[in-house]
């Protein structure tokens with residue numbers, strides 16, 4: 114992998130070589146500022162597909178997965194839409210030896226929590242994601258969610274956070290609720306319907322977008338869907354890494 118941007122600093126190493134996990138973690142460090150920082154990590158084909166046959170894996174690569182794992186290892190919480198959890202068979206985040214020291218020094222537990230966003234609470238609470246995580250999995254929903262599904266979650270010992278007045282979650286309230294529990298390094302892994310709401314409500318601080326050198330055609334979703342913003346939000350390019358035609362980009366809000 115090599116760095117394509119920024120390269121204005123002559124001391125920046127731009128050679129094509131294997132990057133260690135420590136280097137990746139340094140390259141993707143969260144800002145030191147106190148407040149919550151919401152980062153998204155997504156992969157897209159060249160023609161804008163965010164999935165193929167219902168999964169993102171066909172668009173990904175080994176290095177993309179290493180970056181995916183690194184971003185998880187830097188986060189306090191991984192926020193995922195219920196459909197992604199259902200389709201991708203989410204499991205709890207694991208503790209990784211390679212990041213143990215870094216997490217301890219940052220005051221973080223051994224692994225990030227997973228927070229599932231769902232209005233229906235149509236989730237299988239008997240899955241390992243809910244029954245055997247290292248850090249308890251949270252569910253974010255709205256106040257009008259079905260009481261019997263709330264009860265099912267609580268019976269399974271899953272903590273439900275209410276972050277909306279209707280059945281759905283208000284993205285701003287979700288960020289506040291998690292930050293209020295000391296989770297300020299936020300990472301969302303989508304999917305597109307959830308990310309679209311973070312974008313539309315203006316709470317997304319950073320997008321780590323992998324541009325996969327693939328063409329998929331078809332009618333797959335883009336990385337963000339749903340109601341559009343009144344005016345597209347302009348982002349600033351923070352960095353670009355490249356390997357085997359994959360571009361690992363990072364954009365921040367201006």
Ligand SMILES: NC(=O)c1ccc[n+]([C@@H]2O[C@H](COP(=O)([O-])OP(=O)(O)OC[C@H]3O[C@@H](n4cnc5c(N)ncnc54)[C@H](OP(=O)(O)O)[C@@H]3O)[C@@H](O)[C@H]2O)c1
Nearest residue numbers: 155156167168194195196197232233282303304305306307
């Ligand atoms: N390219 C990538 O990087 C990437 C990343 C992630 C996923 N994906 C792909 O994207 C597909 C799934 O994405 P998706 O967009 O269909 O679904 P999604 O965003 O993962 O999940 C949508 C579901 O999340 C819940 N949800 C979303 N917003 C909510 C809100 N404001 N309040 C309450 N609940 C809310 C709802 O769950 P309930 O139905 O339970 O109410 C909704 O049905 C999969 O094929 C996956 O492979 C791609």
